[in-house]
Amino acid sequence: MIRLVLRDITLAVRAGGGFGLGLAFFLVLAVLIPLGVGPRPEMLRAIAPGVLWVGALLACLLSLDRIFQTDFEDGSLDLLATAPIPMEGVVLSKAVAHWLTTGLPLTLAAPALGVMLNLAPGGYVWLTASLALGTPALSMIGAFAAGLTVSLKRGGLLLSLLVLPLYVPTLIYGAEAARRGAEGLPLGTPLALLAGITLGAWACLPFATAAVLRVNLR
Template sequence: MIALLRRDLTLAVRAGGGFGLGLAFFLIVVVLVPFGVGPEAAVLSRIAPGILWVAALLAALLSLDRTFALDFEDGTLPLLATSPLPLEGVALIKGVAHWITTGLPLTLAAPALGFLLNLEMSAYAWLLASLALGTPALSMIGTFGAALTVGLRRGGLLMSLLVLPLYVPTLIFGAEAVRRGALGLDATTPLLMLAGITLGSFALLPFAASSALRVNLR
């Protein structure tokens, strides 16, 4: 499993679709928002939690279509399916690798981008905590979506349509945690909900993704 994780991290960095693409998209969305809604500090401060979470969600979605597609195209995926490592483990490693190359950089970059949206200082700790707890769920749910659509023409578009509704609970609780932090309220409850979603995703979705992979590889 460690070898597969190291391989996926190396491929993601070399391909440039992990760190750079997601961060660039995140930055572009945050920079464009003031042009669309106006430069009023009060308005930007009020919408900052939602904008930051939506931008992070969409940035995490960018590279998901390649999670299994590259391995499918070069014949690696059928070999992984017949290897001693179960497909559940393969799906789990793919989700972890996606989070390390996409979700983690987005989490670390979010506080710096929060300044551009005049995010309240009291919300920065909650922003970091919510993204740290929520982005792993985004990666694992996206991995499941990628497994459903591997080998299909225009699978990336179909995967986005399938995955986005599943992202809604994570988005709601993540943005709510930051919003409560900005208002000086306790955000423990939405953070606990985020943690529950993430734990549930990593407990159940590797099995669902492996079943989808077996169907698509027949």
């Protein structure tokens, strides 16, 4: 599994699709929002947690179709299905690689972009914490949706339509945790719910994703 994770990380970095594209989109969003809503510091401070969370979610969405599609097209996924490692392990490895090349860079870049959106000083730590808790769920839920559409040609639009409703709870609790942290309010409940979503996704969805991949490979 470690070799599979390293392989996917190497391919993502070489192709630039996951690592570079997600960060570039995140940066462009943080630059354009102040231009669109105006430079008023109070307004930017109020919307910064939600904007950064929406940006991270959409940046993760950009690279979801590459989780399984490339391996499906070149036949590597068929070989992985017959390898000694179970298909659930393959799904876990690919979700980990996706998070390391997309979710983790976005989490680390978010505080710097928060400066551009005038995020409150107390919000940087909790923004980073909420993204660190929530982005793994985005990767695993995205892997499930990518598995459903892996055999479809040009299934990117369908993938987006499938995964966006599944992302809504993570977005709600993640943005709420970041907002409460920025305003100095208690945030134990949204953080606990966010952690629950992530743990539930990583506990259940590898089995569901492996099942739909086996169906698509028949």
